[in-house]
Amino acid sequence: MPDNQNAVQLRPISLVGLMGAGKTTLGKKLANHFNIPFVDSDIEIEKTAGCSIADIFELYGEKEFRRLEYQVIRRLLMDQPIVLATGGGAFIHTKTRNLLKEKTRTIWLHCELDIILQRIAHHTHRPLLNSGDKKDILSSLMSERYPIYAEAELTIPCQQSKIELTLDKIIFTLENSDKMYTLPVDLPGSPYNIHIGTHILEQAGSLLYPLLSVKKVYILVDETVAAYHLDTLTTSLRATQISTEIFVIPSGESTKSLKHYEDLTHKLLEKKIERQTPIIAFGGGVTGDLGGFIASTILRGVPFIQMPTTLLSQVDSSVGGKTGINTAFGKNLLGTFYQPLIVISDTHLLRTLPKRELKAGYAEIVKAGLINDPLLFKWCETYGSSLLEYDPNLLSQAVQKACSFKTDIVLQDQFERNAKGRNLLNLGHSLGHIIEAELGYNGCILHGEAVALGCCLIFKLCTQMNCCPPEDTERVVNHFRSVGLPVSLQDLKTPLHASKLMSHLLHDKKIKNGKVSFVLVNGIGKTFISQEVKEKELLLLLRENGAQ
Known part of the structure; x- marks a missing residue:
């Protein structure tokens, strides 16, 4: 086993994404960094079949290709840890996707449309792109595949920057996500997980995607947190095709009031909030208590997500399902018990506290x-x-x-x-x-x-x-x-x-x-x-x- 191998590499790493996402280029560099082999599944499939992928599709059809792809990937994952670059459609195939999620650390290299178009502008060896307008074809593929790619364990945005920066981001995320601690709260009828770790806000989209029946959220965020961290959250959600509506509220205990409760519920009803659309409380205890109270009462209850950003809210108010607002008679005298769908506590955010x-x-x-x-x-x-x-x-x-x-x-x-x-x-x-x-x-x-x-x-x-x-x-x-x-x-x-x-x-x-x-x-x-x-x-x- 390579000398510099550590806990990050004990499992194989698989890279998923569209053509042009950089799976081969980044995969080779990632394998070199960890001193483990790099394997391209498409190349291995062609070796096994003795002909090109295009020929397999033409002679035997996609069903046979997916069967062969699954067998080859399963064989590749039986030996030593590797970095595996998969074909763009591999993760879309249910059986192959389940195999990759079980046996590897799956990483989705997420790219915006303009970046992919720029990268493949001069490619002539992509049969899928030769049947029409490249932009239209890629847009259609993104609509079909991105919601499924979002099931990957980690999502890495690939920007128009030096590839070394993306590589550093992958390595950093792998190392820090390994340290994420998950605490199950097994309440009868409303179990959920508390995720604790550093830099895990950047993976919020991947953590939330499997839990949402509606890929849209309303984010309640206080103005201080919005200035520091809102872009990180919305970027992560956008990468997994989760749309957002933002409501910025003033910081401070005075915001936990009937006035702000009424104002926000009216705005949500004007937006025609639906019963399956979650409210995210992104902030400290004030935001969590107010957001939870709104979520528990509007439409008689919509899903609620806690993303606490202060030490007080991470250790106390985000745990246990208490919600509430203050009155002239005292603190939290109007409230409910209402459990969240999930709690995501990124301790890295505390550095700005x-x-x-x-x-x-x-x-x-x-x-x-x-x-x-x-x-x-x-x-x-x-x-x-x-x-x-x-x-x-x-x-x-x-x-x-x-x-x-x-x-x-x-x-x-x-x-x-x-x-x-x-x-x-x-x-x-x-x-x-x-x-x-x-x-x-x-x-x-x-x-x-x-x-x-x-x-x-x-x-x-x-x-x-x-x-x-x-x-x-x-x-x-x-x-x-x-x-x-x-x-x-x-x-x-x-x-x-x-x-x-x-x-x-x-x-x-x-x-x-x-x-x-x-x-x-x-x-x-x-x-x-x-x-x-x-x-x-x-x-x-x-x-x-x-x-x-």
């Missing part, structure tokens, strides 16, 4: 450890500072750990009906939400910052109530403080009144018989639900932490 937003998302990872995973909290203490310096490996690990944690809980309690189940995910949220509500969701405190502060307040409260060791509270407060997250109301630099904060608790979703159900702690990783928190204890806590 401001440090403050990254820290806010990190708070939810710490929260997961505090609920029932002391080892995860210890991992945060060890690696948190490095993760917040945008370490790509640690970011991917963190998203995987947090999603796995939350998925386990959601599978046990999808609709938050078990006191010891999904309700535990609200650690720090009741107190965090009242702070957000009192500040009017004005950006003075981010949701993740409020969760961090809420967790610190709960640990302090439980130590005050003599049910949590003070050393555990000290560890929690010290860790949040060490990464620059708020641990006291005094850190907000905004005067808050304890009585006003307490009034917001009256609108808490977890009220039962007039009492708020708090997630309390006996220590790190030891949570429980209680309605026995007295008002005077909360007032004392708030005032000792800076409220007036």
Whole structure:
């Protein structure tokens, strides 16, 4: 086996696409890079038959050619890893396509019409193109074949640039797609996968295509994300013949409102949205919550796709199917449980996230450890500072750990009906939400910052109530403080009144018989639900932490 072979080459690589896509040229260079053989299936077919492909078609017909093509490709894939350039019609044949998808890493070299026309302008050995106008023939072939090519594992756009750039793109994509982590969420009646990895947004079209009965999507994207990443997403979707309609919304928590909900639903209805046409939420938690609520209610439910772009949304809000919008009475008081069709979390997108937003998302990872995973909290203490310096490996690990944690809980309690189940995910949220509500969701405190502060307040409260060791509270407060997250109301630099904060608790979703159900702690990783928190204890806590 070649010395430089690694996990990328353990399986053969097959290149599919139309004539002129560069399968032979790129295939040879790719094989040379990985030091494995290059094979052209058409040449091998001619060797086996002892005549040209044109002669096979003329003498025996296409059915016999496809049978021979399948046999030759199956033989070629039985030995050592290779780079295989296939004929333009090979992947269209169902039996051959299934063989290639099973035995190889299939790569579609996607080319626009003008590029192919330019590349084959002087070709005279293409019988398929000699029967009429080349542009018309190629357009027809694209309409027929591109939707099937889209079933390839990877899609590589081939631009009018140096072929070395396309080669680099193939190698980079192969190496990074190998690192994609897929977490199945096996909910009865609505199972889906969470895909986590770096640069996987570029493969969104390939991931979505097999799931869509209608090859069209409506994309809800906030203006900040649109400026950075929308072109990457639409290019990937366009390559797999998925058409798009774009709705750009303002960034910020204030967008999760009845006003924006009404405005967007009216626009979608004006566009005559159909029940099988998905809505993609491409952005942070605000976009996901709003998009999910719209998808769950318009036409009584259309498919919903989550593409979270912030750490907070990747580790928390995109997992579990909660949707919602805010009202004057509090956060997420209008909402539904509505599971997505798929979640695609590209951790490479986090590099454009401001440090403050990254820290806010990190708070939810710490929260997961505090609920029932002391080892995860210890991992945060060890690696948190490095993760917040945008370490790509640690970011991917963190998203995987947090999603796995939350998925386990959601599978046990999808609709938050078990006191010891999904309700535990609200650690720090009741107190965090009242702070957000009192500040009017004005950006003075981010949701993740409020969760961090809420967790610190709960640990302090439980130590005050003599049910949590003070050393555990000290560890929690010290860790949040060490990464620059708020641990006291005094850190907000905004005067808050304890009585006003307490009034917001009256609108808490977890009220039962007039009492708020708090997630309390006996220590790190030891949570429980209680309605026995007295008002005077909360007032004392708030005032000792800076409220007036």
